Every structure is written in C-alpha cells, then in structure tokens.
Amino acid sequence: MPEKVVFSMKAWLQRFMSGRYGFDRFSGFLSSCSLILIVLGALFSSVLYWLGLLLLIYCYFRILSRNIQKRYQENLQYLSLESKVTGWFSTRKTRFQQRKQYHYYRCPHCGQQLRVPRGRGKISITCPKCSTQFIKKS
Structure with missing residues (x-):
C-alpha cells in the first residue's frame, strides 16, 4: 500500500x-x-x-x-x-x-563644513582641509 x-x-x-x-x-x-x-x-x-x-x-x-x-x-x-x-x-x-553649543560655518575657499564653539567672540578659524584662515563671530 x-x-x-x-x-x-x-x-x-x-x-x-x-x-x-x-x-x-x-x-x-x-x-x-x-x-x-x-x-x-x-x-x-x-x-x-x-x-x-x-x-x-x-x-x-x-x-x-x-x-x-x-x-x-x-x-x-x-x-x-x-x-x-x-x-x-x-x-x-x-x-x-547642538545649535546652542556650536556654530557651523563653511570655508570660503574649499567649502568644508566647520564647527566652532559659541560664545568666544570674534575668532580666527583655520580650515583643516585647505589651511585657509578667516574671521567669524562665534
């Protein structure tokens, strides 16, 4: 069967x-x-x-x-x-x-995004990618 x-x-x-x-x-x-x-x-x-x-x-x-x-x-x-x-x-x-702790800026030369701490007054920012320096208020 x-x-x-x-x-x-x-x-x-x-x-x-x-x-x-x-x-x-x-x-x-x-x-x-x-x-x-x-x-x-x-x-x-x-x-x-x-x-x-x-x-x-x-x-x-x-x-x-x-x-x-x-x-x-x-x-x-x-x-x-x-x-x-x-x-x-x-x-x-x-x-x-992170908007209360940091500002975000773009490098005027290469366009790299950079994060800097707030509340430091006018600071000189150096881009780590192209070494361009520029001044911004933090």
Whole structure:
C-alpha cells in the first residue's frame, strides 16, 4: 500500500521560491509606497490608485524574478540612495541638537563644513582641509 503524500503549503512555497530573488529592502519600500498610493487613490484620485497598483505589480515582479544579480544591483542602488537621504536627515538632527553649543560655518575657499564653539567672540578659524584662515563671530 503506497504511503500518503502529505501536502505542506510551506514546503510547496519553499520549492516555488527556490531560485527566485525574494523580498528585500527595496521591495519593502515599493510595497509600502504602493499601499499608501492605493489608499490615497481610493480616497482622492484614480491616477494615484493605478500608480499604486503598478508599483505593487513591479514589487511582485522583483520578488518572483529569477534574475538575482539584476535585482541585487537594484537593491544596492536603493540602499545607497536611502543612506544618502537618512545621512542628510541625521546631520540636520545633530546640528539642531547642538545649535546652542556650536556654530557651523563653511570655508570660503574649499567649502568644508566647520564647527566652532559659541560664545568666544570674534575668532580666527583655520580650515583643516585647505589651511585657509578667516574671521567669524562665534
């Protein structure tokens, strides 16, 4: 008598996803944006709704893709851009937290950002990058 074959949804999904790219940070970003656009499109504009659906389709295309190298490169580009954006906001947050202790100036010669302590009166600032000296009030 033959043994019963137990159908496992988990095993089927693992076999199906074998050799496919899967979910990454860029896919997560796309799915979040598509959800937001679909909700806004349902409330306000059908254009946003269709744009959200297109983003969702592209997200699933990336997840189910077998071209792993191409999807990996796309994710690296996204992570690079995300790092630049979060770095910019992080710099602004740090400057805002230190606004009572420090002034920030830009070197007139090379453009380097310089941080000097507040409350020292007029001081001569020397740029560590190009050695240009300039006078500013701290």
